[in-house]
Every structure is written in C-alpha cells, then in structure tokens.
Amino acid sequence: MSVQDLHKTYPGALEPSVSGLSFSFPRGIIAGLLGPNGAGKTTTISILCGLVRADSGKVQVFDLAQDVAHREAIKRLIGIVPQQIALFPQLTAVENLVYFGNLYGLKGKPLRDKIDEFLLRFGLEKNGHKEVYKFSGGMKRRTNIIAALLHDPQLLILDEPTAGVDVQSRNLILQFLKDYNQQQGVSILYTSHLLEEAQSLCHEVAVIDVGRLVLQGQPSQLIQQHPECRNLEDVFLHYTGLAVRD
Numbered sequence: 001m002s003v004q005d006l007h008k009t010y011p012g013a014l015e016p017s018v019s020g021l022s023f024s025f026p027r028g029i030i031a032g033l034l035g036p037n038g039a040g041k042t043t044t045i046s047i048l049c050g051l052v053r054a055d056s057g058k059v060q061v062f063d064l065a066q067d068v069a070h071r072e073a074i075k076r077l078i079g080i081v082p083q084q085i086a087l088f089p090q091l092t093a094v095e096n097l098v099y100f101g102n103l104y105g106l107k108g109k110p111l112r113d114k115i116d117e118f119l120l121r122f123g124l125e126k127n128g129h130k131e132v133y134k135f136s137g138g139m140k141r142r143t144n145i146i147a148a149l150l151h152d153p154q155l156l157i158l159d160e161p162t163a164g165v166d167v168q169s170r171n172l173i174l175q176f177l178k179d180y181n182q183q184q185g186v187s188i189l190y191t192s193h194l195l196e197e198a199q200s201l202c203h204e205v206a207v208i209d210v211g212r213l214v215l216q217g218q219p220s221q222l223i224q225q226h227p228e229c230r231n232l233e234d235v236f237l238h239y240t241g242l243a244v245r246d
C-alpha cells in the first residue's frame with residue numbers, strides 16, 4: 001500500500017490532520033503506523049480504507065488506486081478492525097459475526113464453520129452464544145478482530161488492536177497476527193502506542209507526527225542507526241520529542 005502527498009483537513013478544522021504525508025509498504029509484511037496522539041494515524045487508515053476522502057494525494061492498495069472505480073474491489077481486499085469496538089452489545093458473538101459475514105455475502109454452513117473456527121482460534125468457543133455486553137474488554141476486542149477476518153482479506157488493518165486488553169489477550173492477538181501473516185501471506189497494517197510491541201511485531205514501521213512522515217524503516221535498522229537509542233521507543237522519542245500532545 002502507499003500514500004503519496006496526502007492532505008486532509010476535516011470540515012471546520014483549523015489545522016490539517018494529514019499534511020503532505022507519503023509512505024509505502026511492500027505486500028506481505030506486518031507494517032506499523034506509529035505516532036503520538038493526534039498524529040493522523042486513524043485519519044490515514046480511514047483514507048486508505050475509503051471511509052474518509054482525502055483533499056488531495058494518491059492512495060494505492062495492491063496497485064489499485066483508492067478511487068470510486070476501485071472502492072468496492074478494495075473493500076473486499078481489506079479487513080478493518082476499528083479502534084472502537086464495533087459490535088452490537090445485545091447480540092451474541094455468533095449473531096454479530098453472522099451479521100458481519102452477511103455484509104460480505106457469506107452465509108449458511110460455510111459462514112458458520114468459519115465463525116466456529118475463528119472462535120476456537122481466539123479462545124472464544126465457549127462464549128459464542130453469550131451476548132457481547134456480558135464480554136470482558138479482551139473478549140470484545142477478539143470478537144472485533146474476527147469480524148474483520150471472515151471474508152479472507154488480503155490486507156488486515158488494525159487500529160490499536162491491543163489497547164486496554166490484558167496480557168493474555170494481547171499475547172493471543174499478537175501471536176495470531178504473526179501466524180496469520182506467515183501462514184496466509186496476509187499483509188497487515190497496525191497502529192499502536194506500545195512501541196515494544198511494535199518493535200517485536202512489525203517488519204517495518206512508519207512514524208508520523210502532525211500529519212507528516214518522520215521516519216520509516218525496519219525497527220532493528222532504525223535502532224542500529226542511532227547508537228544512543230536502546231530500542232524503538234528511544235528512536236521514536238528522539239524524533240517526536242517529549243512534549244505532550246493535545
């Protein structure tokens with residue numbers, strides 16, 4: 001995927017959210033889009049998915065331009081896991097997942113089999129028929145991820161998928177993402193504020209700040225290039241500074 005000279009100012013906003021942003025990631029890797037609060041990560045992801053329209057700039061997903069002509073094709077290629085849990089609380093996990101599968105034209109036994117397979121893989125097999133409002137935060141997050149996987153996306157985009165989950169759920173989610181990337185060859189784009197996690201998960205990261213690219217590269221190389229930095233978090237702070245963001 002790539003974005004080139006991307007600009008976006010929301011209606012009524014005084015400052016742009018994305019301002020001349022360019023980066024690209026090769027197919028088949030786990031990529032991290034990192035940056036402080038308000039850096040423009042969610043906006044960029046939303047533009048990549050076709051949920052928000054850019055003011056200007058070029059966006060490509062698997063060599064398809066993100067425009068009206070390719071929006072439907074790109075929608076089928078992408079699975080989106082939003083930052084906020086997007087599930088119906090009064091429905092059970094299975095009912096939610098049937099609903100999301102139906103949106104992609106999946107139904108019947110093949111859909112039910114797939115749901116059962118993912119519930120098992122995400123440790124939810126005993127809770128499929130429980131209403132989601134009764135779920136813990138980690139269970140909701142895991143169900144939210146399954147909803148994005150049912151149509152076999154080629155690119156999985158996750159906005160802070162491990163925010164607010166316990167160590168066990170986080171471990172399961174990260175191991176799943178590694179396996180899914182390796183075994184299925186699915187490309188993954190992920191955002192997080194947990195830089196230790198990003199360092200161990202991502203093949204490549206792009207750091208953005210105030211809507212612009214700050215640096216991009218493989219975590220190990222970025223750390224090597226900065227002898228004074230012990231880890232990715234040190235490199236991140238070196239470029240983005242210590243000042244807190246609004």
Ligand SMILES: Nc1ncnc2c1ncn2[C@@H]1O[C@H](COP(=O)(O)OP(=O)(O)OP(=O)(O)O)[C@@H](O)[C@H]1O
Binds near residue numbers: 042044
């Ligand atoms: N719908 C909107 N209308 C106006 N401004 C918005 C809107 N959505 C985001 N913004 C602003 O755009 C900027 C970038 O926000 P965005 O959510 O893309 O950043 P982020 O990097 O994902 O932040 P965080 O890490 O806090 O989730 C912020 O200043 C934010 O306040």
